[in-house]
Every structure is written in structure tokens, then in C-alpha cells.
Amino acid sequence: MAMTRDDVAKLAGVSSATVSYVINNGPRPVSEGARRKVLWAIEQLNYSPSTIARSLKTKRTHTIGLIISDILDPFLAFIAKSAEDLLLAQEYSLTVCNSRELPERELGWLRMLRQRRVEGLILLPTGANQSLLLTMIEAGQHLTLIDRCVEGVEADCVLIDNEQGAYEAVQHLLALGHRRIGLLNLPSSLAPGQGRLEGYQRALRDAGVPFSGQLVQEGSLTAEESYALAGGLLDLRPPPTALFVASNRLAEGVLCQAKVRGLRMPDDLAVCVFDDVSYYRFFEPSVTAVSVDGGELAERAVQFVIERIDGAYSGEPRLARIPCQLQVRESTAGRIQA
Amino acid sequence: MAMTRDDVAKLAGVSSATVSYVINNGPRPVSEGARRKVLWAIEQLNYSPSTIARSLKTKRTHTIGLIISDILDPFLAFIAKSAEDLLLAQEYSLTVCNSRELPERELGWLRMLRQRRVEGLILLPTGANQSLLLTMIEAGQHLTLIDRCVEGVEADCVLIDNEQGAYEAVQHLLALGHRRIGLLNLPSSLAPGQGRLEGYQRALRDAGVPFSGQLVQEGSLTAEESYALAGGLLDLRPPPTALFVASNRLAEGVLCQAKVRGLRMPDDLAVCVFDDVSYYRFFEPSVTAVSVDGGELAERAVQFVIERIDGAYSGEPRLARIPCQLQVRESTAGRIQA
DNA sequence: TTGAAAGCGTTACCAG
DNA sequence: CTGGTAACGCTTTCAA
Numbered sequence: 001m002a003m004t005r006d007d008v009a010k011l012a013g014v015s016s017a018t019v020s021y022v023i024n025n026g027p028r029p030v031s032e033g034a035r036r037k038v039l040w041a042i043e044q045l046n047y048s049p050s051t052i053a054r055s056l057k058t059k060r061t062h063t064i065g066l067i068i069s070d071i072l073d074p075f076l077a078f079i080a081k082s083a084e085d086l087l088l089a090q091e092y093s094l095t096v097c098n099s100r101e102l103p104e105r106e107l108g109w110l111r112m113l114r115q116r117r118v119e120g121l122i123l124l125p126t127g128a129n130q131s132l133l134l135t136m137i138e139a140g141q142h143l144t145l146i147d148r149c150v151e152g153v154e155a156d157c158v159l160i161d162n163e164q165g166a167y168e169a170v171q172h173l174l175a176l177g178h179r180r181i182g183l184l185n186l187p188s189s190l191a192p193g194q195g196r197l198e199g200y201q202r203a204l205r206d207a208g209v210p211f212s213g214q215l216v217q218e219g220s221l222t223a224e225e226s227y228a229l230a231g232g233l234l235d236l237r238p239p240p241t242a243l244f245v246a247s248n249r250l251a252e253g254v255l256c257q258a259k260v261r262g263l264r265m266p267d268d269l270a271v272c273v274f275d276d277v278s279y280y281r282f283f284e285p286s287v288t289a290v291s292v293d294g295g296e297l298a299e300r301a302v303q304f305v306i307e308r309i310d311g312a313y314s315g316e317p318r319l320a321r322i323p324c325q326l327q328v329r330e331s332t333a334g335r336i337q338a
Numbered sequence: 339m340a341m342t343r344d345d346v347a348k349l350a351g352v353s354s355a356t357v358s359y360v361i362n363n364g365p366r367p368v369s370e371g372a373r374r375k376v377l378w379a380i381e382q383l384n385y386s387p388s389t390i391a392r393s394l395k396t397k398r399t400h401t402i403g404l405i406i407s408d409i410l411d412p413f414l415a416f417i418a419k420s421a422e423d424l425l426l427a428q429e430y431s432l433t434v435c436n437s438r439e440l441p442e443r444e445l446g447w448l449r450m451l452r453q454r455r456v457e458g459l460i461l462l463p464t465g466a467n468q469s470l471l472l473t474m475i476e477a478g479q480h481l482t483l484i485d486r487c488v489e490g491v492e493a494d495c496v497l498i499d500n501e502q503g504a505y506e507a508v509q510h511l512l513a514l515g516h517r518r519i520g521l522l523n524l525p526s527s528l529a530p531g532q533g534r535l536e537g538y539q540r541a542l543r544d545a546g547v548p549f550s551g552q553l554v555q556e557g558s559l560t561a562e563e564s565y566a567l568a569g570g571l572l573d574l575r576p577p578p579t580a581l582f583v584a585s586n587r588l589a590e591g592v593l594c595q596a597k598v599r600g601l602r603m604p605d606d607l608a609v610c611v612f613d614d615v616s617y618y619r620f621f622e623p624s625v626t627a628v629s630v631d632g633g634e635l636a637e638r639a640v641q642f643v644i645e646r647i648d649g650a651y652s653g654e655p656r657l658a659r660i661p662c663q664l665q666v667r668e669s670t671a672g673r674i675q676a
Numbered sequence: 677t678t679g680a681a682a683g684c685g686t687t688a689c690c691a692g
Numbered sequence: 693c694t695g696g697t698a699a700c701g702c703t704t705t706c707a708a
Contacts, residue, residue, distance in 0.1 A: 002455075002477060002478075046473045046476075046477060048449070048452045048453055048477075049453055050394075050453065050455060051450075051453040051454045051455070052390055052393045052394050052399070052454070052455060053394055055390045056388075056390050056391050056394050061390070070419075071409065071415055071418060071419055072412070072415055072416065072419055074410070074412075077409050077410055077415055078410065080409060081408075081409055081410055081436060084435075084436060093433075093450060095431075095433060096434055098419065098422060111386070112389075112431060114386045115386050115387055115388065115389040116389045116390070117340075117388060117389070117390060135384045138384075139340060139384060139386075140340075223616070252616065252617065252620070255617070255620045256619065256620040258620075259620045259622065259624070278561070278590065279590065279593070279617055279621075281594065282590070282593045282594040282596075282597045283617075283621065283622070284597065284621070284622040284623075285622075286597070
């Protein structure tokens with residue numbers, strides 16, 4: 001059913017090489033007559049060239065892979081979308097994979113992408129699979145890590161300034177007079193959780209407020225889990241007057257608890273979230289958040305990986321750090337601003 | 339840098355055919371000794387087989403393509419994720435593309451996926467590009483349409499029961515006593531908008547409430563646009579007492595307006611949205627929505643396409659219709675239920 | 677149980 | 693300007 005270049009050549013009455021040259025506009029010129037015939041034959045046969053055969057020959061796939069933990073996370077979805085757009089403009093296509101934070105699944109995708117010979121890889125790593133990553137790098141795979149580094153893996157990396165973002169958020173809560181500030185954190189075994197915890201601690205320290213482990217809970221992906229963890233924090237006696245929540249997924253649990261318990265924000269509970277999500281603006285009350293420009297993150301990651309592919313850069317691993325910005329809204333500041 | 343099967347064969351001291359057989363577990367048996375040597379050599383060389391060469395030979399890609407309008411739409415993201423999971427379990431991988439509702443972009447992705455020889459295609463169509471779709475089908479491409487049909491294109495199709503969902507939603511608003519119900523709709527030129535409009539109209543008719551074109555606005559993707567359209571509806575004199583909003587993206591504009599104008603839901607304005615999104619549950623007030631099981635939609639679409647590929651089904655185009663369910667919450671019913 | 681070899685659909689080199 | 697042809701890395705048939 002599928003036509004090949006030979007069919008086109010036959011119908012056009014030229015050689016298959018000529019067909020190639022008109023399709024690729026080069027590398028050598030083709031007479032106008034031949035070109036016309038070829039184009040006509042392509043049209044007739046509905047011929048579509050095979051990327052597969054082409055890749056086998058040229059050893060280029062024009063594909064880059066992106067592994068993230070979960071496309072349902074609005075922040076990650078935005079990164080994926082931004083990366084797709086940026087890459088499309090450079091004639092690359094993007095294959096997006098969800099690791100769900102599971103090393104097993106990450107491993108599977110890494111293998112798969114490797115077998116597909118992606119030319120570059122952008123990875124939000126689980127932290128495991130170091131040995132495969134190392135052998136891939138050694139084999140010449142261009143890799144850019146995002147959001148987290150991986151111990152022992154030297155690669156370009158685009159990080160978020162977690163410590164700074166968390167510091168500002170907690171400082172803001174402290175400035176409002178809160179002294180009993182809970183932290184619902186990502187696993188502190190991973191860099192983002194680590195950084196956010198450090199920012200939290202430093203802010204407390206700078207304000208002379210003692211740190212209490214009781215006020216810190218850690219968890220991750222599922223909605224049920226975050227709901228339960230938030231509940232644990234709110235059950236403390238006395239309860240925290242403010243919560244700093246380390247991610248939008250975790251925040252769902254908190255907002256849910258606030259609703260169920262009838263807590264009014266910010267009076268009964270002030271809430272500040274790391275990761276700004278579109279609906280926070282019109283939430284009731286609107287939600288104070290630490291925002292990170294996902295587009296910028298995607299841009300740096302894409303830039304790093306494309307520069308490696310093009311050979312525009314081939315030196316030491318680079319590090320980019322995306323700054324955060326605190327968006328003060330009603331969930332902490334009250335109806336100060338709409 | 340990248341090893342080939344021949345390198346492995348050489349190192350293992352066997353033929354390249356043998357290497358193939360151990361990698362693929364067949365189609366013929368390999369002696370334990372040879373197998374062991376091959377495995378060892380693979381390990382040594384960090385060999386990773388090339389999907390590309392394999393595909394060229396076998397004419398199978400084990401890839402299916404999914405084109406949706408926008409991965410940032412939580413409903414679509416959920417479909418993409420569900421499809422990925424389902425396909426992964428059957429050893430297929432999924433390539434997700436965003437058309438942004440633009441025929442141009444859709445065309446580009448269609449061509450790209452065709453060149454990549456995807457074995458199946460799941461498409462949320464813009465409605466354009468019919469001729470390419472037809473030639474692809476004619477060329478044997480397995481296609482499943484989701485959410486909308488395309489005029490003149492005969493393919494398996496998984497639709498949402500828009501008319502029924504909209505009918506129930508509006509009926510619910512009517513039952514609460516609303517008579518001036520605005521509709522913020524998707525473009526009615528597309529099937530979903532069409533169906534939702536029809537459900538809206540039928541509900542009014544059944545209740546003996548006259549239809550007023552004034553109360554209907556149409557628009558689509560961008561946040562700014564939906565905000566403006568919602569504003570238009572709310573500026574009517576007298577304003578509608580209730581709004582039925584045809585999608586979660588459109589609803590952002592409405593919720594935003596409600597906040598800015600200080601409208602209290604449901605007293606000042608009752609709101610019901612088509613598409614249930616996770617945060618509606620803990621929104622303040624929680625948002626009444628028509629929910630559609632995206633997982634089920636994805637499942638049917640994947641099933642259709644895989645059955646075509648396997649040859650398990652090869653008859654007439656099939657149609658599946660996913661039912662909707664009204665989730666009554668506070669934005670219409672008041673604090674009746676938490 | 678094994679190896680040799682013929683393709684798969686391209687690209688690009690080498691002669692004309 | 694053009695056609696023939698040798699790869700690219702793999703699978704699988706055919707003979708051994």
C-alpha cells in the first residue's frame with residue numbers, strides 16, 4: 001500500500017536519486033522538468049517519504065525526548081508544551097514520557113528513547129538509574145536535567161531556585177506575624193524538597209523562630225496522600241496558623257482540607273504554595289504562590305540540548321538557575337489586592 | 339560510538355543472526371552457551387538495538403499518534419495520560435501532538451506522523467484537512483476520531499454525549515428556578531459546541547422558556563477571550579442569573595469575572611460547567627459540572643485503534659458515545675452538600 | 677543449532 | 693544535470 005521512492009521514480013521516469021534530490025532540495029540541483037515530473041508523481045501516488053529509512057541512512061532522528069513525572073501537573077504540562085513549541089520551530093519533534101516518579105518506568109522510557117535514537121534528552125530525574133544515564137552520556141547522548149540533579153551524573157542542568165523561593169515565601173508569612181508555620185513538603189530526599197526545606201529553615205532562623213520537626217510533613221504525588229498529610233498538620237494542637245506548601249499537587253490536599261474543615265483563609269489559615277497555577281488567581285480566596293516561569297525553564301533546557309547537538313557548545317556541564325517570584329494574593333494577605 | 343549488532347556478534351564470536359535471535363527470543367532457539375556469550379557481549383558494549391533499523395525491516399513501529407488541541411486542558415491531558423498507560427501495557431508507545439485547534443498545525447502533525455509510519459492515529463480533529471485524512475485512510479492508516487466527527491471522513495469515532503450532558507445541566511438550572519440562563523459555548527460550528535447548544539435549547543424548550551440569542555456567546559481557547567465573552571454576558575441588562583459554560587477553559591473566564599465583580603455563587607450567579615476538573619471539588623464554592631470519564635474515552639479510542647491494527651476488527655466504522663454525569667455542587671445548589 | 681545473505685526505503689557518492 | 697549503486701542496522705529465509 002505504502003509507496004516507495006522507487007515507485008515515484010518509475011512513474012516520473014527518473015532515477016530514485018533524482019527523487020531524493022527534489023524531496024530534499026539538494027544536495028544537488030535538479031532540472032525544472034525533472035522536478036515537475038517528480039512532484040507530479042508524488043501527488044499521483046500520495047507518496048509520503050519514510051522517516052524511518054531516512055533516519056537509518058542519515059543517522060539523524062530530529063527527535064528529542066522529554067521525561068517528566070506527570071503530565072497532569074500543570075507546571076510540567078506547561079514545560080512540555082513550551083518545549084514542544086520551541087523545538088518545532090527548529091524542526092525537531094518531542095516525545096514526552098511520564099515516569100510517574102517511578103525509577104522502573106523511568107528506566108523503561110530511557111531504554112526506549114535510547115533505542116529510538118533520540119538526539120537529545122531532557123529529563124526530570126527520579127534520582128535513580130544513574131548507571132544507565134552514565135553509559136548513555138558516555139555513548140554520546142546529549143542530556144539536560146531539569147528541576148533536579150542526579151548524584152554523580154555530570155550533565156547540563158536547569159534548576160529552580162528553590163531555596164530562594166521558599167525563603168521569600170516563608171519570610172512573607174513571618175512578616176504577617178505568623179510564628180507557627182507548617183511545611184507540607186516534597187520528599188526532602190530530592191533536590192527540590194531539600195531546597196524548599198532549607199529556604200524554610202533559613203527564613204525561620206533569620207526571624208529567630210525555632211524550627212519544629214512536628215510542623216513538617218513530606219509526601220508526594222497522590223491526591224489522597226496529600227490530603228492526609230495536610231490533615232495531619234492541621235490536627236496539631238495548637239494548629240499552625242500558616243502553611244507553606246511545596247507544590248501545586250500537594251496544595252490540592254490542603255485546599256481540600258481547608259474546605260472540608262471550613263477554615264477561612266487567610267484568617268484561620270494562611271496558605272502559600274510553591275508553583276503558581278492558573279486557577280489560583282481566581283480562587284476564593286486567590287492563592288499566594290511562588291511562581292516559576294516554566295517557559296523560561298523549557299527554553300533553557302531546549303537551548304542546552306540543541307547547542308550540544310549542533311556542536312555550538314561542547315564544554316563542561318552548564319548550570320542554569322531559574323529565579324522564583326512571590327505572587328502575594330488573598331490566601332495570605334487578605335483582601336489587600338484583587 | 340553506537341554499537342551495532344555486528345559488533346556484538348563479533349565480540350561474542352557468533353553470527354549476527356544469532357544475536358538477533360537472543361534479543362528477540364526467537365523465532366528460533368539459541369543454545370544456552372551462545373545466548374550467554376551474546377548477553378555478555380551486549381553488556382560489554384552497552385549495545386542498544388536500533389528501533390529504526392528494526393522498523394525498517396519489520397514494517398512495524400509500535401507507535402500510535404495522538405493529536406489533541408491542547409495538552410494544557412486538564413481533560414485532554416487526562417485522556418493523553420490514560421491512553422499512554424493503556425498503550426504501554428500493550429507495548430505501544432504514544433506520540434502526543436498539540437494542534438492548538440489550528441488546521442495548519444494539525445496538517446503538519448498529520449504529515450509528520452504519517453512519515454513516521456505510526457500504526458494508528460487518534461485524532462481530535464479541527465474539522466479541516468479532510469482530504470489528507472481521506473488519503474491516509476485509503477492508504478490503510480487506522481484512524482479513530484475523538485470528541486468530534488469530520489464531515490465526509492468515515493472512521494471509528496468516540497464521542498461524548500454532549501446533547502444529553504448539556505440538557506441535564508440546563509434542566510438542573512431550570513429546576514432551581516432560573517429562567518435567564520446564559521450559555522458560554524464553544525464554537526457551534528464544531529460538533530461539541532453544536533451538541534451542547536442543542537441540549538441547552540431542548541432543555542429550555544421542554545421547560546417552556548423562550549430561547550434568546552442574546553444569552554449565547556461563543557468562543558474558544560484563550561483566557562482573555564473567554565474572560566471578555568463572560569463579561570459580555572454578565573453586562574446584559576438584566577443579567578443572566580445562571581450560566582452554563584461549555585468547557586473548563588471557558589469557565590476560567592467566568593470564574594475570573596465572578597471574582598472581579600464580586601458575584602457570589604450561586605446567589606448572584608449560578609454556574610455549571612461542562613467538563614469536570616479536579617479543583618472544582620474544593621473551589622469556593624465548589625463548582626457544579628458535567629463530568630465525562632476521560633479514561634473511558636481513552637480506553638474506547640485505544641481499543642478501536644488496536645483492534646484495527648490487530649485485525650481483530652475490520653468492518654464498518656464504529657461509533658461509541660461516552661455518557662456524561664452531572665455533578666451537582668455549591669455553585670448551583672448552594673451549601674446543600676459539602 | 678548455526679551462518680550467509682537478501683532485502684527494508686533512504687541518501688549520497690561516483691561515473692557518465 | 694543524471695542514473696546506478698553501495699551502504700545504514702536489522703530480521704528472517706535458506707542451506708548447511
